[in-house]
Amino acid sequence: MLFPYLDIILRSAAVYLFMTIALKIFGKKELSQLNTADIILILLISNSVQNAMVGSDTSLWGGLVAALVLFVINFIIKKLTRKYKILDELLLDKPEVLIHNGKLDFKALSKLDISNDELKEAIREHGVEHYTEVKLCMLEIDGTISVISEDKKNLKQSHYKRKRNHKNFRK
Numbered sequence: 001m002l003f004p005y006l007d008i009i010l011r012s013a014a015v016y017l018f019m020t021i022a023l024k025i026f027g028k029k030e031l032s033q034l035n036t037a038d039i040i041l042i043l044l045i046s047n048s049v050q051n052a053m054v055g056s057d058t059s060l061w062g063g064l065v066a067a068l069v070l071f072v073i074n075f076i077i078k079k080l081t082r083k084y085k086i087l088d089e090l091l092l093d094k095p096e097v098l099i100h101n102g103k104l105d106f107k108a109l110s111k112l113d114i115s116n117d118e119l120k121e122a123i124r125e126h127g128v129e130h131y132t133e134v135k136l137c138m139l140e141i142d143g144t145i146s147v148i149s150e151d152k153k154n155l156k157q158s159h160y161k162r163k164r165n166h167k168n169f170r171k
Contacts, residue, residue, distance in 0.1 A: 099137035
């Protein structure tokens, strides 16, 4: 009874691998806050890969097998990335320092396409007025920007979510 679903298992695993690689190449950071175009893209991708996973089997069992395979692969990948650092480094993004002790890292900001306006907005949302008041500002792995200010009283526990990709960062 498993062999009729072997094709679905292999197809689902291939789609999972493809989507993991595609997100690594095109950037998970952009998924931290979705706009209309992002939602449309996700819906179209899910619709296009559905047939690739289940093939001609449109039965309830075929869909459940495909979903189960995706959950199992995701569970295994999470366990393996915790156990093996090299796999963690290969698959998962790392936090990036944007500001350290009031000094902007222009190279990182440029590489990540974070604009001056976007960075200022994130800092203001944390109750900080100027870069020089920032002890540490990081782009976290989930795409949020966290800020630790020099003044511990103004420290807020909110996270700024990136809205879109800007390429006009200026000093």
